Amino acid sequence: MVVQLESEIINYLREILGDDLIKVYRQRERRIFAIIKPAVLRRTIEALKSKYSDMRFMTLSAVDNGLDMEYLYHFNINGIVLTIRVLRPKEEPILESIADIIPAANFIEREISDLFGVKLVNHPELDPSGLILTKDWPEDQRPLRRPFEGVLPLKARPVAEALIASGCVAPISTFVQKKREESGLQKSPPFPFTNEKILGEYHGIIKASGIGDRVGFDWEKRRLRYK
Amino acid sequence: MVKYAFFLGCQIPMRLPNIEVATRKVFEKLNVEAVDLLGYSCCPEPVVSRLVDEETALVISARNLTLAEEMGLDMITLCNGCYETLAEANEVLKHDAEKRSKVNEILRKYDREYEGKIDVKHVIEVLYEDIGLKKIKSLVVKPQKMRVALHYGCHLYREYKSADIMRKPRMMREMVEQTGVQVVDYGLERMCCGYPSMQASEEFSLKERLARKLSKVVSAGADAVVTACPACMIQFELGQVMLRAHGVQFNVPCINLMELLALSFGVPSKELLLEFHRSPVLQLIRRLEG
Numbered sequence: 001m002v003v004q005l006e007s008e009i010i011n012y013l014r015e016i017l018g019d020d021l022i023k024v025y026r027q028r029e030r031r032i033f034a035i036i037k038p039a040v041l042r043r044t045i046e047a048l049k050s051k052y053s054d055m056r057f058m059t060l061s062a063v064d065n066g067l068d069m070e071y072l073y074h075f076n077i078n079g080i081v082l083t084i085r086v087l088r089p090k091e092e093p094i095l096e097s098i099a100d101i102i103p104a105a106n107f108i109e110r111e112i113s114d115l116f117g118v119k120l121v122n123h124p125e126l127d128p129s130g131l132i133l134t135k136d137w138p139e140d141q142r143p144l145r146r147p148f149e150g151v152l153p154l155k156a157r158p159v160a161e162a163l164i165a166s167g168c169v170a171p172i173s174t175f176v177q178k179k180r181e182e183s184g185l186q187k188s189p190p191f192p193f194t195n196e197k198i199l200g201e202y203h204g205i206i207k208a209s210g211i212g213d214r215v216g217f218d219w220e221k222r223r224l225r226y227k
Numbered sequence: 228m229v230k231y232a233f234f235l236g237c238q239i240p241m242r243l244p245n246i247e248v249a250t251r252k253v254f255e256k257l258n259v260e261a262v263d264l265l266g267y268s269c270c271p272e273p274v275v276s277r278l279v280d281e282e283t284a285l286v287i288s289a290r291n292l293t294l295a296e297e298m299g300l301d302m303i304t305l306c307n308g309c310y311e312t313l314a315e316a317n318e319v320l321k322h323d324a325e326k327r328s329k330v331n332e333i334l335r336k337y338d339r340e341y342e343g344k345i346d347v348k349h350v351i352e353v354l355y356e357d358i359g360l361k362k363i364k365s366l367v368v369k370p371q372k373m374r375v376a377l378h379y380g381c382h383l384y385r386e387y388k389s390a391d392i393m394r395k396p397r398m399m400r401e402m403v404e405q406t407g408v409q410v411v412d413y414g415l416e417r418m419c420c421g422y423p424s425m426q427a428s429e430e431f432s433l434k435e436r437l438a439r440k441l442s443k444v445v446s447a448g449a450d451a452v453v454t455a456c457p458a459c460m461i462q463f464e465l466g467q468v469m470l471r472a473h474g475v476q477f478n479v480p481c482i483n484l485m486e487l488l489a490l491s492f493g494v495p496s497k498e499l500l501l502e503f504h505r506s507p508v509l510q511l512i513r514r515l516e517g
Contacts, residue, residue: 054465155426156275163276163287165270170241180244183500185251189240198266201337205290209284222264 005080006032016047023129035085038096044084045073045098052077057104062095062112066144067216068117069226073105088150091225097123107131116140149226155192157224160215165222167192167202229357231303231423232295234313235259237269238457239305245500246457249489250305250350255368256492257358261303266295270304270312272414273382274423277312282329288316289341290332301346303353305485307382314347318387321487327354341448345454349383352484355398363405370407374513376449376489377403377410380465398482399455407493413447413464415440420454422462433473437466441477451480451511453487453498464505480508 010024013034015164021064022035036044047085049055058074058081062213065189073084088094099106106124110131113120117139120128151159162169177187192202206212207219214223241245254261268287271277276284277370291313293300310327316425320327331340379396386392397417404410421436444452454460463481470477481504489499496512502504 109465137228152279153426155281157274159275160279163269163271168237168241169269169272170237176244177243179503180240180499183244183498185240185244185247188264189235190263190267190268192268197267202266202268202290204337206283206334208336209280209283209286211280214280215479221268 001031002080003010005078006030009077009080009082010034012048012051013044017044028079032080032082033085034082035087038086038088040184041073041084041086041096042098042101045101048075048077048082049101054078057100057102060112062118062144063081064116064117064144066090066146066148067150068095069116071112073098088224093118094121095119096121096211099124099125115142115144117145138169150214152215152224157227161217161224164206164212165216168200228258228260229353230260230262230373232298232299232300233263233347233354234264234267234270234291234295234302234304234309234347236304236306236309236457238274239290241295243457243460245503246305246485247499248346248498249483249485249494252489252494253354253485253492256494257354257362259353260356262298262300264291264298264302267294270306270309273308273312274426282326284312285316285319286324286330286333289315289320289334290339292317292320292345292347293334293339293341296342296344299344301348303348303350304440305350307349307380308458310347310349311382311385314349314387315385317343317345317347320436342347342369346396349376349395349455350385351395351398351402354488355402360401360405363402363488367406367491371487371491373408373511374406374411374448375415375451375453375482376413376444376447378420378452378454378456378481379416380454380459383455392514403453403484406487408453408487411449412445413440413443413449415443416516417426420459420462421466422458425462429469430473432462433466433470434475437462438470438475438477441467441479445477446481451478451482451508453482453484455484457483461467468505476505480506480511482502482508482511 006026009032013021020037020040023150024034055120056076058076061072063070067087068087071086075082087118095113097109097120099109109120111129114132172188181187192199218225271284271287276434318343334340383395384392418440419436421432424432452463460481460483467477501509
């Protein structure tokens with residue numbers, strides 16, 4: 001019976017979310033985790049609520065992992081705990097409210113907003129701040145917020161950034177290029193950044209290794225997301 | 228003629244082209260053909276990369292190794308750091324099937340596969356083993372009459388072919404002795420120059436490593452320091468400039484092994500981009516040239 005319900009929940013999430021479901025897995029008996037794209041959070045919860053009328057909202061927890069905020073929505077469906085995980089980049093520190101769908105989320109959302117300094121969006125309260133902290137609490141001194149940074153130590157950041165972005169850890173100046181040419185060397189050695197096709201291959205390999213995500217590299221801007 | 232895939236690294240072509248120029252001149256004299264690796268990347272650098280993410284570091288190294296495999300050539304490196312990174316990655320990937328499989332899973336997406344078909348050699352090994360001291364000595368037309376202290380660099384002690392970590396440092400010393408210099412011992416040859424410690428503490432790196440070495444070098448009466456590693460050279464040269472801000476004054480020239488060989492082979496100093504040095508190498512060479 002339990003196994004059947006677990007499979008049903010997993011299949012239902014796959015059916016309604018398609019590519020918006022990043023990963024779903026059964027961690028152990030009666031424990032399911034689903035990682036979804038933030039844009040479909042409300043739609044997912046509405047669909048689950050409509051399918052499982054006795055679904056109970058347990059709580060919402062939040063983790064500041066340095067680069068991103070992770071929100072974990074825990075539900076109980078007939079004895080099975082389903083956690084919906086959503087990752088939001090800290091460049092946009094927001095928490096999208098679900099309190100209009102799940103009224104029990106009202107206070108925990110406000111608590112998280114206060115303690116982590118994330119902005120509550122579409123919350124039923126006109127001014128939801130000030131539940132745990134005072135309303136005039138300084139924005140930059142939230143008790144549970146970590147600095148915006150990844151795993152790289154300060155001095156390692158320029159090296160890692162250059163390595164990922166260009167495949168070379170030392171910049172070349174026009175002076176060096178000129179001197180190289182004058183002495184009969186190629187203007188620049190044949191690094192990946194001198195050829196778009198080769199750079200594409202290099203970036204593809206680096207992306208596939210996963211280091212970009214681990215250190216917080218912005219592929220569009222070709223730099224670290226933090227300084 | 229011996230032929231190798233030429234791994235230049237980052238620091239030499241970008242910041243120290245004087246070492247690249249000298250090397251190409253020396254290779255020409257010694258009949259070493261060094262074929263450029265099109266699209267090579269940083270090895271990756273050994274201090275940060277491996278600590279942050281070993282798997283990615285291995286993938287980057289493996290990609291570089293496949294470029295040489297495509298040519299069917301063993302790889303030659305000029306930099307101690309590149310040597311350690313690439314030689315170690317080569318060893319790991321040759322013997323650890325699980326890691327090789329993970330790396331190849333990524334490389335295959337780009338029609339690459341690491342096969343473990345080549346060796347990685349430091350330039351010191353190539354010159355010593357493939358060319359030989361006799362040939363090197365025969366080309367010395369301008370013995371360099373100076374007293375030098377040797378700084379081998381920590382990564383040169385990394386050994387993959389025998390248990391003797393002094394194998395390559397000994398080769399370097401013997402090679403330097405062919406150029407007409409007098410090697411002086413100063414007792415702290417094995418100590419790190421402090422380059423990697425700059426990541427953690429500039430003051431420790433400069434005062435507890437570089438300044439200690441330089442004091443001994445000066446006491447031993449050396450005219451210059453000879454090193455085989457570009458990172459150590461940056462530390463010895465830029466470090467002396469930075470030490471001034473800490474109230475510590477040194478003015479010791481630091482020269483690369485390949486530059487010393489080029490000079491002793493009679494390559495005119497004005498062709499060697501010696502103006503790139505941040506220590507008084509130009510002054511020393513002019514003094515020697517009279």
